[in-house]
Amino acid sequence: MTDATLGYGDTRDREQHELAPDGHPGLDRAGNELYHALRLGTLLSLVGDLSSPAAPLFVLDAGCGEGSFARALARCGHQVDAFDASEEAVERARAAGGGPHYARARLDAWRSPWPYDVVLCIDVLFHLLDDPEWSAALRNLASLVRLTGQLILTDEDRTGPRKRDDHTLHRPTAAYRAELEPLGLRHTEFRPYGFRESEVGFHVFTRTR
Structure with a gap:
């Protein structure tokens, strides 16, 4: 991840922290609460309720920000690893606690x-402007998904850039x-x-081989 991308991420994290964790700086607190709730509800329905105390799902939140989605998944009984390239975001996520294991890493470097x-990557990949960087991140995330597992990432459903x-x-x-x-x-x-004029949503990829 480039220095410019990291700098933007740290600035965005500070702006979002003033409104709601992992929110959108263009929304007020009420808007961010709704935005987060809609995304979380959709995400939980995609992940499903397939865990039990004896066999929880093993989930990775890549580019976790301040960890709000990671904590929600942990509360549902899943075992969650989470990482972000921003040290500031990771420190806030750790301070909030809630069960996930947090670390600092780049999308293309997590092992x-x-x-x-x-494997989740929410509202991160479309901030990687460099195509080789985007490709390396995407391929690394794909390598972490088990057979029949899911890679869930967010972007628009477009025919062109x-x-x-x-x-x-x-x-x-x-x-x-x-x-x-x-x-x-x-x-x-x-x-x-399904939030206001946003065209972003969850793309689900399933490993078949």
Whole structure:
């Protein structure tokens, strides 16, 4: 992750902390509460209720920010690893506690001795403007998903790229499929956030081989 991306991430984390954890700086507190609740509800429905105290799902939250999604998944009984490139975000996530194991790492650098049932990357990949950096991050996340497991990431469901601002590039769904399908992950669903005018949603890829 480039220095510019890291700097933007730290600034964004400070702005969001003034409103709601892992929120959107363009929304007030009430808007952020709704935004977070809608995303969390959709995410939990995608992950499903497949865990038990004897066999919890093993989940990775990549680019976890201040850890609000990681903590919610831990409360549902899942075993959660979470990491972020921002030291400031990781420190706040650790201070909040709640069960996940937190670390600092880049998306393309996280390693695990075991595969995950679910790998999440929420509202991060479209902030990677450099295509090789984006590709390396995506391929590394794919390598962490077990057979029949899910890679759940967020972007718009587009037919072509769209750069919104100096820190946001939405890539077409076909670009994600071109990276992930040769690695054995099949695109199985797109579910939009359904929040105001946002076109972002959850892309679900399932490992089939």
